[in-house]
Amino acid sequence: xxxxxxxxxxxxxxxxxxxxxxxxxxxxxxxxxxxxxxxxxxxxxxxxxxxxxxxxxxxxxxxxxxxxxxxxxxxxxxxxxxxxxxxxxxxxxxxxxxxxxxxxxxxxxxxxxxxxxxxxxxxxxx
Numbered sequence: 001x002x003x004x005x006x007x008x009x010x011x012x013x014x015x016x017x018x019x020x021x022x023x024x025x026x027x028x029x030x031x032x033x034x035x036x037x038x039x040x041x042x043x044x045x046x047x048x049x050x051x052x053x054x055x056x057x058x059x060x061x062x063x064x065x066x067x068x069x070x071x072x073x074x075x076x077x078x079x080x081x082x083x084x085x086x087x088x089x090x091x092x093x094x095x096x097x098x099x100x101x102x103x104x105x106x107x108x109x110x111x112x113x114x115x116x117x118x119x120x121x122x123x124x125x126x
Contacts (some may be wrong), residue, residue, distance in 0.1 A: 037099040037114035040078045042071055045109050054078060054114070064108035071112055078112050080105060 024093040042050045044062045052060065052073060059081070060071040067084035083105045090105035097117030 035074070035116040037078075037097060037101070039115050040071070040073060040096075041113045041115055042070075042086045043111045043113070049110075062110050064105070064110045066108045069105055069108055069110040071110075078114060079103065080110070080112060083108055083110065089110045 009079060030067050040052050040054060040056055041048060042052065042062055044064055050060060052058065052072055054076045058072075058075045060073070062069045062071060064084070069083040069090075070081045072079050072081040072108075077097045079094065079095045080090045080103050083091050085105050085107040090103045090110075093103040096103060096112065096114050099114055102113040103110060104111045
């Protein structure tokens with residue numbers, strides 16, 4: 001490959017690079033972030049256990065085949081606070097706050113999904 005020395009790059013080239021970087025940054029901010037969530041859909045055993053608003057702080061106990069999972073909702077965020085699953089992946093997931101985020105406890109068949117005003121169709125992007 002041939003490397004172009006910096007002295008051969010003109011002001012128009014720099015402006016084009018700057019404009020491209022700015023467009024990438026703006027598109028990332030606009031399209032990468034999800035909408036704010038307003039409710040949590042809690043599932044247990046493949047069925048909807050409860051749909052709760054994120055506006056009220058609460059703790060919800062969800063029964064599963066291994067035991068009880070505890071879902072915490074606080075400050076418009078949700079998380080799985082405790083779970084009897086052996087590896088604790090869903091607990092380590094941490095706080096969810098944007099629509100479309102989900103935490104799954106597969107061994108205990110419990111999940112928490114955040115939903116907002118607009119549905120994101122991530123599977124269509126796959």
